[in-house]
Amino acid sequence: MEIIFILIPVSLVIVIAALWAFVWAVRNDQFEDLDKEASRILFDKDEHSD
Amino acid sequence: MTVEIAAEPLDLGCEADFTYNVSASGDGLRLSLIVPDIRCAACAFSIERALGRVNGVTGCNVNLSDQRVVVDFKNVDVDDITGAIEKSGYTVLPDRTAEIQSSIVAERKALLARLGVAGIGMMQVMMFSLAGYVAGDQGIEPAYESLMRWASLAIATPIAFYSASVFHQGAWRDLVHRSPGMDVPVSLAILVAWSLSVFNTFSGNGAVYFDSVCMFSFFLLIGRYVELRSRQRYQESQNLSDSLLPACARVCGEGEDRLVDMKLIRPGDRVRVLPGERMPVDGFIVHGSTSTNEAAFTGEAAPVNKHAGATVLAGSDNLDGEVQIEAQAGYDEFVITKISDLFRESSAYRPRFSVLADRIARHFVVAILGLAAATAMFWLFAGAENWVAIGLTVLVVSCPCALSLATPVAYTVATSAMRNVGVVISQGAFLERVSLINRVVFDKTGTLTRGRFKVAEIRHLTHAPHQMDSLAVATALERDSKHPLARAFDLMSDIVARDIDVVPGRGVRGYIDGHEYRLGSPDFAWDRSIQVPSESGIWILLAGEEPLAWICLTDEDRPEVPGVMAWLREHGFSISILTGDSSGDGARLANDLGIEQLFSGMTPECKVEQVRGYQAAGDHVLVVGDGINDTAAMGIANASIAVTPVDVFVQTAADATLVNGNLEVVPKILDFAQKTRRIIRQNVGWAIAYNLCAIPFAVTGLLLPWMAALGMSASSLVVVLNANRLFKVE
Numbered sequence: 037m038e039i040i041f042i043l044i045p046v047s048l049v050i051v052i053a054a055l056w057a058f059v060w061a062v063r064n065d066q067f068e069d070l071d072k073e074a075s076r077i078l079f080d081k082d083e084h085s086d
Numbered sequence: 087m088t089v090e091i092a093a094e095p096l097d098l099g100c101e102a103d104f105t106y107n108v109s110a111s112g113d114g115l116r117l118s119l120i121v122p123d124i125r126c127a128a129c130a131f132s133i134e135r136a137l138g139r140v141n142g143v144t145g146c147n148v149n150l151s152d153q154r155v156v157v158d159f160k161n162v163d164v165d166d167i168t169g170a171i172e173k174s175g176y177t178v179l180p181d182r183t184a185e186i187q188s189s190i191v192a193e194r195k196a197l198l199a200r201l202g203v204a205g206i207g208m209m210q211v212m213m214f215s216l217a218g219y220v221a222g223d224q225g226i227e228p229a230y231e232s233l234m235r236w237a238s239l240a241i242a243t244p245i246a247f248y249s250a251s252v253f254h255q256g257a258w259r260d261l262v263h264r265s266p267g268m269d270v271p272v273s274l275a276i277l278v279a280w281s282l283s284v285f286n287t288f289s290g291n292g293a294v295y296f297d298s299v300c301m302f303s304f305f306l307l308i309g310r311y312v313e314l315r316s317r318q319r320y321q322e323s324q325n326l327s328d329s330l331l332p333a334c335a336r337v338c339g340e341g342e343d344r345l346v347d348m349k350l351i352r353p354g355d356r357v358r359v360l361p362g363e364r365m366p367v368d369g370f371i372v373h374g375s376t377s378t379n380e381a382a383f384t385g386e387a388a389p390v391n392k393h394a395g396a397t398v399l400a401g402s403d404n405l406d407g408e409v410q411i412e413a414q415a416g417y418d419e420f421v422i423t424k425i426s427d428l429f430r431e432s433s434a435y436r437p438r439f440s441v442l443a444d445r446i447a448r449h450f451v452v453a454i455l456g457l458a459a460a461t462a463m464f465w466l467f468a469g470a471e472n473w474v475a476i477g478l479t480v481l482v483v484s485c486p487c488a489l490s491l492a493t494p495v496a497y498t499v500a501t502s503a504m505r506n507v508g509v510v511i512s513q514g515a516f517l518e519r520v521s522l523i524n525r526v527v528f529d530k531t532g533t534l535t536r537g538r539f540k541v542a543e544i545r546h547l548t549h550a551p552h553q554m555d556s557l558a559v560a561t562a563l564e565r566d567s568k569h570p571l572a573r574a575f576d577l578m579s580d581i582v583a584r585d586i587d588v589v590p591g592r593g594v595r596g597y598i599d600g601h602e603y604r605l606g607s608p609d610f611a612w613d614r615s616i617q618v619p620s621e622s623g624i625w626i627l628l629a630g631e632e633p634l635a636w637i638c639l640t641d642e643d644r645p646e647v648p649g650v651m652a653w654l655r656e657h658g659f660s661i662s663i664l665t666g667d668s669s670g671d672g673a674r675l676a677n678d679l680g681i682e683q684l685f686s687g688m689t690p691e692c693k694v695e696q697v698r699g700y701q702a703a704g705d706h707v708l709v710v711g712d713g714i715n716d717t718a719a720m721g722i723a724n725a726s727i728a729v730t731p732v733d734v735f736v737q738t739a740a741d742a743t744l745v746n747g748n749l750e751v752v753p754k755i756l757d758f759a760q761k762t763r764r765i766i767r768q769n770v771g772w773a774i775a776y777n778l779c780a781i782p783f784a785v786t787g788l789l790l791p792w793m794a795a796l797g798m799s800a801s802s803l804v805v806v807l808n809a810n811r812l813f814k815v816e
Contacts, residue, residue, distance in 0.1 A: 044237050051210045058202040062195050072150040075127035
């Protein structure tokens with residue numbers, strides 16, 4: 037079971053990565069408008085002729 | 087801050103000064119705008135697409151939920167940006183609340199980050215401590231246990247100090263103000279539990295409570311976050327009156343007019359207002375005459391004639407004449423600004439029960455701090471090793487968080503739910519009071535009727551064969567008129583009238599096929615005396631070379647009224663109609679609806695007397711009205727609802743406003759108030775029962791800290807989630 041001594045620190049690294057990712061997402065407005073992004077796929081990126 | 091006026095007249099509603107909304111961002115500029123007609127994702131994307139085509143726009147973000155557009159740009163005119171949005175068919179307004187909004191967003195983001203850190207961290211700490219729980223009495227190998235403890239310490243520390251910092255700050259504030267609130271025991275419990283655990287981790291014996299610290303913080307933060315969201319949604323819903331004033335005014339200068347931002351108007355400035363525009367200032371007319379619609383203040387849609395010297399109020403509509411107005415006050419002193427300030431203040435109201443709960447909680451906090459200390463002391467002298475843990479458990483378990491959340495959360499959720507069905511609540515106690523109502527009193531004009539005129543009857547005065555259809559002639563004459571009565575003539579007509587001349591307050595005159603026609607008040611349309619029909623309604627005369635027809639305009643009934651009345655009767659409410667109108671129209675309506683209690687020709691004083699009479703007889707009265715003549719009765723009533731969204735004055739007097747002007751919502755409100763009351767009772771009952779049951783167990787040392795943390799935060803969560811059942815109004 038000595039593998040625990042590696043796995044626990046690994047889990048800590050993963051948690052730190054997850055926390056960093058979450059805080060990054062919050063700071064970069066990823067949670068600001070949850071309604072619009074859901075429909076983005078339904079609309080064309082741009083019209084063909086311009 | 088001024089914009090030179092263009093050659094052709096500008097539409098003041100759209101032409102605004104956006105320079106206040108530009109701020110520096112990175113190496114470019116950022117513009118914040120409100121586009122009130124964003125309704126769906128398609129609108130958002132088409133605006134984004136339009137802005138993407140403007141050269142110099144480096145980025146844009148359209149927020150669907152708060153209808154705000156933020157544009158980053160460089161080397162391009164603000165006008166080009168707003169122009170691009172307008173060209174796609176949307177209205178652009180300056181973002182007057184940009185600063186408030188950005189602080190709201192910042193607060194929300196900070197709390198969300200804290201909540202997420204606590205949540206993710208809690209899962210991991212739970213995972214570590216699960217090993218110990220699963221092993222049970224035999225325990226796990228000391229080396230592993232020690233490793234788990236150090237790992238838990240690493241994760242719990244940012245939670246205890248970063249995530250839970252909102253509680254520590256709150257506790258600090260409370261201590262400075264010497265009014266201990268809920269944050270004091272919470273913060274103390276987190277810090278004590280964390281310190282004890284750190285101490286035991288270093289010393290290698292005793293128990294650690296990192297999982298309790300994390301769970302406690304996380305669940306309480308969920309409650310905080312839900313509460314913050316509902317409070318912010320509530321704040322956002324209070325910004326109605328900002329849209330009533332134009333963004334800038336046309337100030338008469340030497341030679342030409344300049345557009346000046348509303349906030350820079352000084353007393354003494356002369357402002358030109360064209361027909362169809364909103365009055366931008368409080369002042370008096372120095373030149374010209376017109377008629378105005380002051381429905382925003384009086385609820386009375388009928389036009390009021392104004393000549394030189396007459397006072398006008400900012401926010402009323404200028405209907406048919408061009409006038410020059412001398413401002414008498416600055417922006418902050420306008421009646422309408424004052425009203426909207428009042429409106430905002432009243433929205434800060436907190437329900438009586440919630441204030442009471444807070445006061446109880448405050449004494450409670452002092453008591454539980456004492457109780458926790460006394461318990462810890464008792465067990466210390468009794469020789470128990472875990473005296474700190476027992477004291478901690480008492481502290482956590484007895485925290486009356488649930489009790490203090492019970493009412494306010496239910497109210498904020500209910501208020502936003504009401505907002506979603508088009509009811510803006512301006513008096514916090516509204517739902518509390520409505521739940522007791524047993525009599526509903528309606529005003530007639532504008533409430534049971536639309537306050538919008540339609541052609542009820544045409545009485546021809548001539549039978550000459552060459553005559554055109556009178557209605558078509560009237561429609562052609564009124565085509566471009568902004569007058570409320572003109573809205574009755576919204577038909578299609580292929581007759582074209584030329585040289586139309588609007589005579590303010592009297593009528594219109596124009597030429598059709600070379601013949602002059604006049605439409606308006608009898609003395610205007612026909613210069614000899616003529617007998618006005620005696621039936622109720624507004625009679626206007628159409629005349630050419632001779633009087634052609636009387637046209638009767640009446641108010642239109644709201645179609646949903648019979649259904650609403652049936653519902654009210656079925657649910658045992660007494661109904662009465664109090665109307666200022668003394669014509670037979672009220673009797674007709676009451677007869678149609680089967681209502682016996684009709685009082686017509688009521689002055690505002692009579693209405694008050696009548697409502698007082700009902701109250702003396704033991705009734706709880708809800709007044710539903712729309713005009714200033716109802717405001718006195720609204721003030722005296724147990725609860726009141728204003729029907730139209732425009733009249734700010736009435737809005738302030740009323741406890742709630744129906745934004746959609748649809749009476750069908752009234753039964754929903756009555757029903758919903760009952761539901762809110764029920765849920766608040768459940769919440770308070772639950773919170774008190776929980777505290778009373780759990781404290782004895784904690785004091786006797788039967789509970790472990792993690793049970794206390796779970797119980798206490800679960801109890802708060804139950805209250806918050808129960809309140810969130812109010813989110814839908816059926």
